[in-house]
Amino acid sequence: MTQVLGIHHVTAIASDPQRNLDFYTGVLGLRLVKRTVNFDDPETYHLYFGDDLGHPGSLLTFFPWPGAYRGRQGSGQVAVTSFAVPPGALGFWLQRLLHHGVAYEGPVKRSPDGGESEQVISFQDPDGLLLEIVAHPGAEARSAWGEGAGIPREHAIHGFHRVTLWVEGGDPTEQVLVHTLGLRPVSQDGGTRRYAAGDGGPGMLVDVRSIGGFPRGVGGAGTVHHVAWRVADDAAQLELREQVIHAGLDPTPVIDRQYFHSVYFREPGGVLFELATDPPGFTIDEPAERLGEGLMLPPQYEAHRAEIETVLPPLHLPATKT
Numbered sequence: 001m002t003q004v005l006g007i008h009h010v011t012a013i014a015s016d017p018q019r020n021l022d023f024y025t026g027v028l029g030l031r032l033v034k035r036t037v038n039f040d041d042p043e044t045y046h047l048y049f050g051d052d053l054g055h056p057g058s059l060l061t062f063f064p065w066p067g068a069y070r071g072r073q074g075s076g077q078v079a080v081t082s083f084a085v086p087p088g089a090l091g092f093w094l095q096r097l098l099h100h101g102v103a104y105e106g107p108v109k110r111s112p113d114g115g116e117s118e119q120v121i122s123f124q125d126p127d128g129l130l131l132e133i134v135a136h137p138g139a140e141a142r143s144a145w146g147e148g149a150g151i152p153r154e155h156a157i158h159g160f161h162r163v164t165l166w167v168e169g170g171d172p173t174e175q176v177l178v179h180t181l182g183l184r185p186v187s188q189d190g191g192t193r194r195y196a197a198g199d200g201g202p203g204m205l206v207d208v209r210s211i212g213g214f215p216r217g218v219g220g221a222g223t224v225h226h227v228a229w230r231v232a233d234d235a236a237q238l239e240l241r242e243q244v245i246h247a248g249l250d251p252t253p254v255i256d257r258q259y260f261h262s263v264y265f266r267e268p269g270g271v272l273f274e275l276a277t278d279p280p281g282f283t284i285d286e287p288a289e290r291l292g293e294g295l296m297l298p299p300q301y302e303a304h305r306a307e308i309e310t311v312l313p314p315l316h317l318p319a320t321k322t
Contacts, residue, residue, distance in 0.1 A: 001182055002236050002239040002243065004181045004197055004230055004231060005056075005197055006057055006198055006203045006204035006230050007057055007160050007162075007203050007228070007229065008230040008276040009050075009059035009227075010060050010061070010078060010163060010226075010228070011060075011061045011063070011225045011226050011228070012061070012081070012129055012222075012223065012225060013068060013127075013219065013220060013222070013223055013225055014062045014064040014065075014068070015065065015067060015068045015127055015221040016064065017064035017313055017315055018313070018316065019126050020062055020126070021047060024049040024125075026149050027096070027097075027102065027149070028049075028148075029149040029151035029156055030050060030060070030148055030157060031049065031050060031051065031052060031054070032047065032291075032292035033048050033051075033053065033054035033059070033282050033291045033292050034046075034047070034048040034054065034259065034291065034292060035293075035294065035295055035315065036258070036295070036297065036298070037295075037298075037308065037312070039257060039298060041063075042297075042301050043311045043312065044065060045062075045063070045312060046061060046063060048060075048061045048282070049061070051144050051145050051157075051159060052146070053143070053283065053288060056230045056276070057230065058143070058158075058160065060081065060160075065221070068220055069220045070222055071128075071219050071222050072217060072218040072223070073217055074215045074216050075166050075216050076217050076270025077166055077270070078165055078226075078227045078271060079164055079165065079209070079217070080122075080131070080163065080164035081131055081132070081164075082120075082132035082161040082164070083132065083133050083134065083157045083158075083159070083160060083161060084136050084157070084158050084160060084203065085136075086140045086155075087135040087136070087137055089154065089155040090119055090133075092151075093155070096151075097121070102123050103123060104122060106119070107119040108120055118135065118161075119135040120132050121133045127222035128222030129224070134162070136161060139202050141201075142158040142159050142202060144157060144158045158202065159202060160203045161205065162202075162205035163205075163207070164206075164207040164209055165206065165207070165227075166214070166217070167211070168214075169269075170191075170193055170208045170209075172268035172269060173268060174195070174208065175247070176247060176249070176273075177195050177206065177208070177267075179247070180243050180244055183206065184197075191209055193208050193210075194206070226273065227273060228262070228274035228275070228276040229273065229274065230276065231275050231277055232277070232278060233279065234261060237261060237263060237275050237277055241254070241263050244263075249268075250265060251263050251264065258284070258298050259280065259282050260276045262275065262277075292317065295312070
């Protein structure tokens with residue numbers, strides 16, 4: 001059985017592009033690793049924020065639609081996106097969020113697997129996207145953007161810790177996570193079950209919270225569009241696609257997203273999943289030291305660059321705050 005390797009990226013919806021960029025680069029200190037367009041709607045940006053090179057497992061991406069209506073978290077969605085930081089960085093982040101006027105809750109201690117407890121700070125981005133910062137010793141071994149908004153690398157965000165899915169009932173979703181994608185169950189705390197890929201460290205975790213009776217989520221600004229799972233290469237992706245078909249689900253064909261190849265399907269709980277390849281990565285059209293500086297278009301839209309640039313609102317880079 002071919003297995004996913006963890007979280008590849010999370011894609012969410014925002015409203016104002018500049019405000020979105022200011023928050024994720026200027027407050028959270030992530031790197032804008034790619035400024036491109038929504039390949040299905042080229043008059044809309046697709047912004048990628050991550051670590052130094054946009055490694056899989058660090059990427060939070062956005063479709064910012066100016067004036068978009070606020071969505072609502074609910075069942076059938078990735079409700080919470082959690083970042084990993086080293087344990088010694090927690091005090092830094094409490095002070096930073098306070099300094100930038102970002103309301104937060106915590107830190108609170110959680111022991112989801114019965115082992116060492118996690119310390120968690122909960123907050124929202126300007127559109128209401130639910131976020132967490134989780135202090136975990138495994139974060140230190142992962143890459144980070146050590147130049148983001150003057151944040152020292154030892155305090156920086158080191159990719160994702162986990163995502164939390166909200167579903168009506170967890171059993172059908174578990175079937176897909178475990179028997180189709182190859183994750184393993186590791187713990188249960190009330191109505192929340194945790195699953196892990198690989199060694200179960202940061203970026204390899206997903207929590208599934210059963211919220212029966214809660215309203216369905218409504219897409220819009222401040223909600224997650226989909227979560228993508230890492231696959232090693234094209235061959236592994238095709239094998240996993242066959243596993244998805246065997247599970248009675250309906251995946252798309254492989255779609256070329258320029259920086260990775262994608263297959264999409266909706267799991268029984270309603271969450272949109274993607275299988276995304278690790279290669280080729282974000283340096284195929286920009287050098288590493290210039291990532292995110294220019295508007296990069298896929299070949300099919302290059303001939304329309306002038307009209308696309310006319311429609312897209314201007315972005316000011318870098319938009320950082322200390």
